[in-house]
Amino acid sequence: MERPRLLILGAGGHGRAVLELLRDAGFPPPLGVLDDGPASPGLPGVPHLGPLSRMAALRAEGAAAAHVALGHNATRRRLGEALLALGYALPALRHPSAIVAGSATLGAGSVAMPRSVAGAAARLGAHSILNTGAILEHDAVTGPGCHIAPGAVLGGGVRLGAEVLVGILAGIKPGTAVGDGATIALGAAVVGDVPAGATVSGVPAREKA
Template identity: 25%
Template structure:
């Protein structure tokens, strides 16, 4: 099968993790990275920064695919903006799955999502567009994850959960069975969620409570 030519958008730390997965995925040739002008000519793991967001139309016209390699900690705003920009040009936004991940044949994975090493996505789970399922995270049966969400390293989302859009779930956090989380919620590292959460905010602890900022 012919490998597709791929442009990465964002050249930070998350980009390095994406590159490692893409190289092992063996479906894409990385042609370069788009980032800020002051980074032009620099490289990330041997791949050059060759332009910025304004160059997206040029590479769309060349029929290149794209991967959003911008990370997400407190907000998905940048990832959403880039995703919408790519969609405006009808760009091919790649969905990438590590060969070291397990994704059930009965699961659904959205456009532009990346699934990192040692992730588990179990039967009848639905993962939205432009999500990050980071290293070692576990998405159990019948769980739905909204667009633009980031499930961080070794987080566990148990069965029948509904996770909103733009949600960040921190490393080693646990979401109990049948929990519903609203949009743009942040769950802190190691936190345990045992009740539904609707209001936006940062939630930490065991059980997870809203952090007063």
């Protein structure tokens, strides 16, 4: 299947990581990058096409596929949904070293970074990041706009709501539910359900007052 030339939204650190993934996965050079930073240098070797607001004009000019390479969950989801509404295709991106089970699914605009794992029947939500070395075990499901940071592990059957951030090297016990907008701190060990909007940290993880 022919891989599309993507319009990239975001020229920061995650944008550079996505650019490397595209090269490793054999995508053609991106069409260009949009970024709101007034002093943004753009991405190496990629045309800088202006601010994020140009995505509608570029669609009208023929741009057909895009990826939101921004780390902030709510912003990434919002822009991804806006791109879909404009008629852009948002293919799921997968590094060649990622392990994705045949029964696993990667949502629109999601990305599985190097050495990440999505196990049997796992579902990574739209506009979500399964970052370097992170594991989404069998039957685990994330809502849209989540970020599972490097080295984090979600046990079998874990359920994340929308826009959840799971910090670096955090672990979540199998069968646990995490509500919308929750934050799991770096290195936390989550052994019970987490309410929406909560921030938990520590071993075992507890909600901050």
